[in-house]
Amino acid sequence: MRILVFGAGSLGTLVGGLLASVHDVTLVARDRHATRVSKTGLDIVGAESAHASPAATTAETGHDADLAIVTVKSFDTAAAAEALADCDADAILSLQNGLTEEMLASRLEAPVLAGTATYGARLVAPGRVECTGVGRVVLGALDGGTSPLAERVGKAFRDANINTLVAADMPRRRWEKLAVNAGINAVTALSRVENGCLAANEASELTHRAARETARVARLEGVRLPNRVARAAIDRVIEKTAANRSSMLQDVESGKRTEVDAINGAVVDIAAEHDFEVPTNRTLAALLRAWERGEGLR
Template sequence: MDIAVVGAGSLGSLLGGLLAREHDVTLVGREPHVGRVRERGLRVTGVESFCVEPAAATEVPDAADLALVAVKSYDTAGAAAALADCALDACLSVQNGLGNEATLADALDCPVLAGTCTYGARLTEPGTVAYTGRGEVALGASEGGPSQVAERVGAALDAAGVVTTVAEDMPTRLWGKLAVNAAVNATTALARVENGALADGPAREVAHDAARETARVARERGVDLADERAVALVESVVADTAANRSSMLQDVADGRRTEVDAINGYVADAAESPVPVNETLARLVRAWERGVSSGG
């Protein structure tokens, strides 16, 4: 399969590297990373160590069988506009937050699949990505139910050794992932702690309350996600990734814009009744972003 990975950051580069062992892959990202990949290949270290030689560019190709979108949520509209001129058979989002699939579907003529990904990755230098944790990609129709396109894409990922589940319950999975991200990302970013710090101590209940609020909003929108299930998902991720630094903590540490609007901000905007923990986390992260952007 001919696959364009749009958003060759940490996760996109890892997935692209894994897929390049079996498929024709183009990493679409920024310099100097993609330039180094063109010159020397992509080096993967950590859980598995190998080097592959995918194509690498700063612009999307003219055509691909699959676009795997891994850009930050605030760049989704730009990625959708770029892909609108690319001849595609299918598109798969593995992004954080909710609403990305709708943005992509509005711009593209091909089926757009929803996905969640629990693989751990971190760009250590241009051309090199650390594979920090083996996980799973779950994918399927964003509205739920069976999908032949999802089956084909899932088979392609599986053939490359990516642990893959083709799921018919993607709305529940997406809201479950949102609950985890709402609990873990902003909390660790504001407290400047690794994920494992949420297993006990003062930050634990903040994270659990954020997850419970997210589950309540999911139910308000017709998605069956119990509070207990949301908290259990958070506890599982925290245990499995205890030594990891969340993506939002990495963004804050590097002085970059975060995805809080598509995570805690999305929960707050979608809620029919107050969600004070998510609202507070979103406001605090936005206050930090404002200070950074103003040079404060």
């Protein structure tokens, strides 16, 4: 398969590097990383280890591919969609956090698959990515149901030894992941604690409230996500990732823009379309945006 990875930072470089063992992969990346990968290839270290030689470029447009995988941060999705509109990709797959697929689908003609990734990745230097945890990629049709395209893409991932599930219930899975991120990421980022610190205290009540609101908005959108399922998902993730610093906490600690707009912000925006109030998500989003506007960003 000819695969374009648009926005090869941490996750895109890991996934693209693994896919390059069996597919024709091109990474669209920033200058120093693209140059290093083009010259000497890519080292994957940590929980996965491999040397890969995908093509790498800073050119954002003019590519021809069977599949474009979008791995920019959620706030760069609009720019990625604009660039991909000037490429010939037969299908698009997002592996981003937050609700980004709708924007891709509204701006691109090619079919957009939804995806989630629980692999951990960290770009440690140009041409070198650490796999901090082997997780799973789950992908499928954006509106749910079976999809021959999703099956083909799933096989391409599995052929490259990426732990992959093709799922027919992506709407529920996306909203469940959103509930987890809405609850854990913002609260850990604002209180500067590891995920495990959200177990059984007043902060965990806030986490559960944000998740409950998200589940309610999912149901308003016609997605079956009972509160108890969202709560169980949160509790499971807190337990399994107790020692993790969430991606949003890492962003805040390094003075980088967060993905709050595509997580708590998306819950607020979609709730408003249903005239429904989500005070916890609104408060969390407002506090994070205040930090971003204020002293936060370097």
